[in-house]
Amino acid sequence: MSADGRANQRLVDHRTAIVDSAALAARLGRWSHGDGTLSAQLAHRIRSLAETGELRPGDRLPAERALAAAISVSRGTVVSAYAALAEQGAVERRQGSGTRIAGSSAAHARDNGRGGRGEALFSALPDAIDLLRTVPQIPDAAVAIIRAHEPRLDLALIPETDPAGFPMLRAQIADLLTAEGTPTTPEQILVTHGAQQAISLVVNAMVGPGDVVLAEEVTWPGVTDTVGLRGGSVHGIAMGEDGLDVAALEVAMARMRPALVALNPHHQNPTGTRLSAASRTRVADLAAQYGVPIIEDRVVAGISFDGVVPPTLAAERPDAPVIVVESLSKWAWAGLRVGWLRADPVLVRRLRGARQLADQSTSVPAQLLASDLLEHAAELRREISATHQERLRLLLRLMDEHLPDWTFREPRGGLALWAALPVGSADALARIAAVHGVAVAGSAEFAAGASPDDHIRLPFTAPDAVLTEGIRRLGEAWREYRELL
Incomplete structure (x- = not known):
């Protein structure tokens, strides 16, 4: 994925609430590559910008003639698109004041909480091959550790535990981070019910209605959905071959005064990039x-x-307010919902109280088993890396056989391949793929704003036979879709 400067070009002049036609054209991306008439596709893309918060209630859209010139269509196409948006209640049209995004900021905040992008990742039909989720195979070493696990009864039978986690587990996590180059004390650790709960606790504590959160332009929907539920909006930052465009991040931080930045800089999901x-x-x-x-x-x-595991951002600057989130689920056992965060002790105490209100604490037996697995973290990570490197090689062979015209950058780690379609709509292809019995997720499920509808995320976590059949079916769906274009 190449950086295209979209995050550097200001979409709205916040003094006048007027949307710049050239900036809007850039944000629309490949809007005309989907299904339906040009006006319908244009209306859909403009509405998606409003739904994700890049366009806010009261923002004035460009005049029909100006936008038509910017996106190289007839004025009638833009007129029809604006009319459709007005019928849907997405815009308000008044004589003398132009076309404005409808609603109030409060209404926009409520709308952000309806539904979630992440729901699509759990929507595979029972008889379909699921290429939606990155659920890795449990390492053989983890199976052996689980079988041999004998919890201390004096700990396993206690009725409750500290919302921040068992002291011995917090100390163990702190020691692991310290050994990896990020000096950490147990007071900086909060044990959670998986990484997603850690993210949610932080967002709930720091984001309110109308707040802006910055993230990569495509990112894990657990971030965008959680921010939306709080009434905030996520602004996507452009990415290049090595991940986040840091210059664009700086511009956005200076201009937008975000409440929070949420990044996945190492083997990023879904692009696989490494900062x-x-x-x-x-x-x-x-x-x-x-x-x-x-x-x-x-x-x-x-x-x-390749054996390279970058240090945490917290290790780069001890005085930087970095909250590190980790979990056992991707390299030990997806079924064991134990994660943690590392933060300033003051924030940990604040989040400890929020955690107590949410679900009291993490399961006692789960924390004891997590302790055993953490003792073998290096071994488990090596095994999971070797297993999925081989599975990536299989996927690359399958892509060459069934989808040779798709393009991608081979990831150096992680669990998914971010593949670009040469033409057409990822959303439209996903619908045809479902008919062929394989479920895949496209750009829309990961976009932190309006994004070109031209990528499919392909996890390489399924067993070899399942992955082979899934890509074969996807190839059939692609050939059928190409005939329709």
């Missing part, structure tokens, strides 16, 4: 300079095919 050392340092510097907290999602950082 460079210089970019990591710069991101940490920006966090310290602007005082904006950063959530660093590291759940797949340790799944590395």
